[in-house]
Amino acid sequence: MSTYLIRRFLLMILTLVGMSIVIFVLLRLVPGNIADIMFDSAGFVDPAEKAIIEAELGLDQPIPVQYYDWIAGLLVGDLGFSYVSEMPAIDEIGPRIPITAKLAALSLFFSVLFGLPLGVISAVRQNTALDYVLRVVSLSGLSLPSFWLALLILMACVAWFGAIPIYTDTPESLWDELALYLLPSAAVGFRASALIMRLTRSSMLEVLRQDYIRTAKAKGAPDNSVNYVHALKNAVLPVTTIIGIEAAFLIGGLIITETVFNIPGVAHFLVEAILMRDYPIVQNLVMFIAIIVVVINFITDLAYAALDPRIKYAD
């Protein structure tokens, strides 16, 4: 096990190094840079001034030198300065991470909370009216774009309650925070819960046809015990994989939701930074997301072993 962990850890580092190179190079291959964008708000481009700005920001250096400077800074905790706000990148990124983390966690919580039990119910009540309703709901979840759903939620709130649940001020209490994140996380979580529900349903249907389930039922075990203890435990393994992947992909769904609900998280900020070619922000944020994804994958792998004793990681 320890050898496996060390190997996985080294692989993680290698993946992150590769990612850093890809991010860095791709960002510089996209046409236009911050100097062009700065001039956009002035309505013209002055080539001489543009060159001065590029030199000030170190953009006139060869790409390997720029990459070295970034990594060297990263290793000592210096993320550089945002080109746009001229503030330390850490001060721009830092406060936004908890916002997105809370939103992501709540979305994931919603998706699991609804997706798993409804998937089990749908499988257990296969081909009943309830099953059909839940299948329609899950299909809607998969087919409705989250930005559309988010806008619909906002419109409904304005039309019915004359209020709009968007972020305009920092929430002062836990209750405020919950109230603020509830609808956006539901909008994002709906899709993930639909996916989890459908996967749980099909996985459960497969398990429910297994001999050991029939044996348990024949021995007179209660339905709930058969469904939720014997069957679900075995059906949940592929679902765990999906939850891990969804957690990593959540950042994509959050971009739109953060924009529509005006939540100042990292997802929306990242898109803005890309549009502004704010390299220090983009590089560091994408690296941060890459680390999260790699770690989640690692944890998911470890979770397999915990959930299924048959899976062992050989030393």
Add this chain to the structure above:
Amino acid sequence: MKPTFSTLVAGATLVLLGTGLAAGVAEAQKQGGVLKFYHRGTPPSGSIHEEATNSTVSPYMGVFNNLVMYDQSVATNSADTIVPDLATEWSWNDAGTELTFKLREGVTFHDGKPFTAKDVVCTWNLVLGTAKARLRKNPRKSWYKNLESVSANGDHEVTFTLKRRQPAFLSLLAGGYSPVYPCHVPPKKMRTHPIGTGPFKFVELKQNEHVKFTRNENYWKEGRPYLDGHEWTIIKSRSTRVLAFVAGKFDMTFNSDVTVPLLKDVKEQAPHVVCHKGPTNVSTNLIVNQDSPPFDNADIRKAMVLTIDRDAFIQILGHGETIKSGSLLPPPSGVWGMPPDVLNKVAGYNPDVAANREEARKIMEGLGYGPDNRLQVKVATRNIAIYRDPAVILIDHLKEIYVDGELETVETSNWHAKVARKDYQVGLNLTGIGVDDPDAMFYENYACGSQRNYTGYCKQEMMDLFEKQSMMDNGPERLELVWEIDKRLQEDAARPIIFNNVAATCWQPDVKGFTMMTNSVYNGWRLEDVWLDR
């Protein structure tokens, strides 16, 4: 004429009435409250001199004072509505080449440092590029081509010396784009934490979140501002921000953010709100790269001008509300634009579009183009709806004269770089003007060497005409010459104007004392007279 008794009585009555009215108004105004706006995106910086966007000037104008400014309670800016600001009075020398301002005493910047003539000198040295400190961007340098120098005569008097007479120079100083900066604050700090003498102090800008301003307790104008501050919440999604305004989350929309179609929704959903719909003095125009063959041929450019059906643009995109104009906005909203009877005589503006196009086709046929030999072009524009939509209609109009256009959408970040490189054939652009005066318009957009003259249009005879009108006093003679220049610019396809945009700004009924200006979206945001009736 000697005053008679009756005129004296009438005068006294008027004065009393005026005083009474003023007192009545003053009594009604309430102190306090924070005015909440939404903003369409993070302002690029807080340094007004370095930007050419109302994303900066609208929120930040209240941080500063000008030497003179347009009366904030008069909707249409003109030379007659210029009032004192940091300058208490001004005078020209006999030759009209020296403009001397007497400056207000006892004014301090937000950091407590005193305002003096040195600050005025520093500000315009920055703009002229003669200061030691440097502006990163200097979009209005072309406005001050005629400015020789600025000199302080003691602490409270300053003289602007011009190379030649330019009566409209004062108008350039009166707009929101001409604030006075402090000498002791470097440009970098002005971008991130601007300091001025204005009614509101900058508090903080958080990217994608908000920009906040608080009342300047030491403001030199007694009793102002009425507000405790103003805050701008940044909301990128237009649907979200307009819904939030409708739901009452904000007191005011962003400057001219409500489009004509959207205004109908807003009025339906929130009939109680106050909306001012009017021209923005931002034109949608055609840019043709005159260095790129075959567009170096003036005849092709003329044919392109002739095929434009402006009424179609106005009906489709502006629901009939946008304005047909030359480069300058016509009355009643503007001051200098050609009225309809003059405009209709300009090539391409004749309402008989079929006849215009017939003439255009003849020109094209004369150049060898026809149904079997069509000209293929790329029509470049920004990938934003307000650019893209008219570009699509333009392509349709070009088809009428054997020109097949292909839409080339360009990411916003690359647009000006592409235009500056002249890496386009035909493009569609939007142009806003800070001050409704021919000097600002011609020197910024059509003069040889100006950085914002995107097409590179440069004709000495036109430069001579620009200078001639610039040296004239305001009056019918200057107006006629300005119309003649505008006519020639349109017919030369220097940057043919397709239409002048109209948009709305809305506010809740308890927002008082705000006047939306009709001929510039950049000049009415001092906010010192605005108050909340709560």
